[in-house]
Amino acid sequence: MSYTSHADLGGTSVPGAIVPEAESERFHAAWEPRALALTLAMGGTGSWNIDASRSARETLPDYAQLSYYQIWLAAMEKLMAERGQVLPDEIEAGRMLHAPVAVKRVLRAADVPQTLAKGSPTERTATEPARFAVGQQVRTRAAQVDHHTRLPGYARGKVGRIERVNGMHVFADTNAQLLGEAPQWLYTVCFDGQALWGQDADPGLTVSVDAWESYLEAVPQ
């Protein structure tokens, strides 16, 4: 395996308290809102998609040491450097040193409200019938894959049941690798706590993930 995600945290042992926060507390440093806005504005150039962006973030070697907006910035710098858009020496110098690379579009101030209100829907017109139906038992893929994926480690190789059928959606795995949207049916798959965590699971606990069809195989009932 050459692909390593540092973001697959569900069920792992991570020390530290969960610290509640007031609703009014939106940012924790003056640079954070700028980092957010820069990330959204560069996302608006259409130079990469959200799955490629998540992939760039989760593979940062120092992911666990960075704050969330630091992760966003580091991933954006990586994506831009890969495309020759901004090189590290320019960030160090604080000014442009190399000619710009053409981008598809620029997010203009006047277009921000409309762009945010529209978003980027991932549902696509269904081109084939769904393989699974609500209530059906399925087993998730057990194998690890060598690329970005959205099946969490704790839910690999587990039996659950289809709870919702959510239409065909852009497939994160291919989209992240810039191999195309390759839409697949997306299901909400619900697991009993004991199926995930064994006998010491909280009684009555159920946990669901949203899983694309190729993550799943039928279980004979």
Added chain:
Amino acid sequence: MKSEDSPMESSICDRAASMCHMAHEHHDHDGHDHEHGDEHSDIGPMDLRVRALETVLTQKGYIDPVALDVLIDTYQTRIGPRNGARVVARAWVDADFADWLARDATAAIASLGFTGRQGEHMAAVFNDADQHHMVVCTLCSCYPWPVLGLPPTWYKSAPYRSRAVRDPRGVLAEFGVQLPASTAIRVWDSTAELRYLVIPRRPEGTEDWSEEALAELVTRDSMIGTGLARQPGAAR
């Protein structure tokens, strides 16, 4: 690290995000780049790096610097958990709306004007005496922005993401919430582009309350499932 980085300034910014907002608008005022305690050492370098990025991206014509201000203003003043509170309050007073929310949350929420980025495909899940819902994104920080705004730091943190799926009752305890053992917990891990909004239980004794007053009882955490709606008369 800087003389202006006094404890007093820190405490002001700790309390009011608006002060941080003001700080970024004074780019030349280096002294205000303070941080919370343990991230103290990040102050200078992060501020310089972000400023360098903004300069280079602007010089290269990739971004419109005015768009940055609009983006920040949007998530600081327009899009936040009060949007979600309106959805919840409407669901509490209007059974038809609640039913619509259950069937097609995206459309029902859009009817109140909340749409778009990170809420393109919505699902609403309803708490009752038998089941309590909690939302997490174990793989990153997926969160329903149009109704809740930007996620709080804890939601993006490794402790929450690791524990929510395994020990949600323990997580609730960290928020000071204890549910009866008879209430089963259901955790939704947001692993694709569906975004979940928890509809907390309506507090008792609010039967004759207006929708606006009810919305005041709806906390952000109650819509993530790490909290409950405020009780009437409870301190804010």
